[in-house]
Amino acid sequence: MTPDSPTTRAGSTNPARSADSYATCLGSALDAISQAVFIHDRETGEPIFENSTARDLGLARHEEAGLMRAIEEAVADALGGRFKKHSFSTFGPPRRDFVIHTKPAGDSSAVVTVVEDLTVRNQLDAIRRDFVANVSHELRTPIGALGLLAETLAYEEDPAVRQRLANRIQNETFRVAKVIDDLLDLSRIESEGATHKEPTDLVELGHEVVEQMTSAADTARVELGFSVEGAGFVIEADRRQLRSAMANLVDNAIKYSDKDSWVRVGLRHTEDGRIEISVADHGIGIPQKDLERIFERFYRVDQARSRQTGGTGLGLSIVRHAVSNHNGIVEVESREGVGTTFRIILPSTGGEQA
Numbered sequence: 001m002t003p004d005s006p007t008t009r010a011g012s013t014n015p016a017r018s019a020d021s022y023a024t025c026l027g028s029a030l031d032a033i034s035q036a037v038f039i040h041d042r043e044t045g046e047p048i049f050e051n052s053t054a055r056d057l058g059l060a061r062h063e064e065a066g067l068m069r070a071i072e073e074a075v076a077d078a079l080g081g082r083f084k085k086h087s088f089s090t091f092g093p094p095r096r097d098f099v100i101h102t103k104p105a106g107d108s109s110a111v112v113t114v115v116e117d118l119t120v121r122n123q124l125d126a127i128r129r130d131f132v133a134n135v136s137h138e139l140r141t142p143i144g145a146l147g148l149l150a151e152t153l154a155y156e157e158d159p160a161v162r163q164r165l166a167n168r169i170q171n172e173t174f175r176v177a178k179v180i181d182d183l184l185d186l187s188r189i190e191s192e193g194a195t196h197k198e199p200t201d202l203v204e205l206g207h208e209v210v211e212q213m214t215s216a217a218d219t220a221r222v223e224l225g226f227s228v229e230g231a232g233f234v235i236e237a238d239r240r241q242l243r244s245a246m247a248n249l250v251d252n253a254i255k256y257s258d259k260d261s262w263v264r265v266g267l268r269h270t271e272d273g274r275i276e277i278s279v280a281d282h283g284i285g286i287p288q289k290d291l292e293r294i295f296e297r298f299y300r301v302d303q304a305r306s307r308q309t310g311g312t313g314l315g316l317s318i319v320r321h322a323v324s325n326h327n328g329i330v331e332v333e334s335r336e337g338v339g340t341t342f343r344i345i346l347p348s349t350g351g352e353q354a
């Protein structure tokens, strides 16, 4: 397609469009894309076009100067007939990564330069790589242990030791199953959003969660209570997701509490009319420096304690995603050695547009 023979998508000529209006359309289309585009005259080396992204690369002045130098090098190479890919990264933070492609344009009288910002793609790749490495590690450890335990069991004759080994095999199997269950839960909550919203009574849900966690609390000798202030707690919500979020918070509160302490689940309206579900414990607390990282997948303050109590490091990610699917927020307040309170704050409509 050339400017003087504009064609429709089906390939037929559209005589109603002049070459000028066609060029204007093309310019607007190039302005709408996120890549920076420059066009240089191949004979004179003069710039003849740049799109709006090229005019504002969103960089600090010194970073932009660096990128412009890299672009000039790429253009100079292209004008000399060398069309090769160039890269440029800022030092940051935050570090930004760009790739610069050049191509001869149409009848080779010009050079087109396209600058692509790879920052987000590279960050997502890094997250994916870390995630795969973490999952592999989480599964490798118990599976390695299972292999050794089974080998030992095969040669062990003492019935008491055999029983202990069998118990450990059962525990390790349980750990693998829990990691897989949490991963599936997280992936479902992340990908689905909150698609199964129905009128949900949070009082009823609170009682269900407390009942479900009672035997874990009894085993840990932790007293578990539920208090409701006020009324009007029926919201449009994905029941399963909110139950999962509450259960994860209560499970943590029990896990990270010492014997003979207490965990309170609370439900109330906030002063600005939202709904607050709180889970407070009197446990080990979370150091300030870790507070902003605990919602990351697989992040644990104390690896050993988390493993020993059957933690997967995924519980709070599940909580965060489930709550954000309801347009809510999660807050945490904690003091080491004193205790922790998590608060889920939801719009009173359950995240539906009122």
Ligand code: ADP
Residues within 6 Å of the ligand: 248, 252, 253, 256, 281, 283, 284, 285, 286, 294, 295, 298, 299, 300, 301, 302, 306, 307, 310, 311, 312, 313, 314, 315, 316, 317, 340
């Ligand atoms: P885990 O399965 O390890 O409990 P989570 O994602 O649920 O993973 O929590 C991440 C980390 O946050 C935990 O490993 C723990 O260090 C810390 N944490 C979460 N809840 C509490 C709590 N109530 N008290 C103390 N530490 C907590």
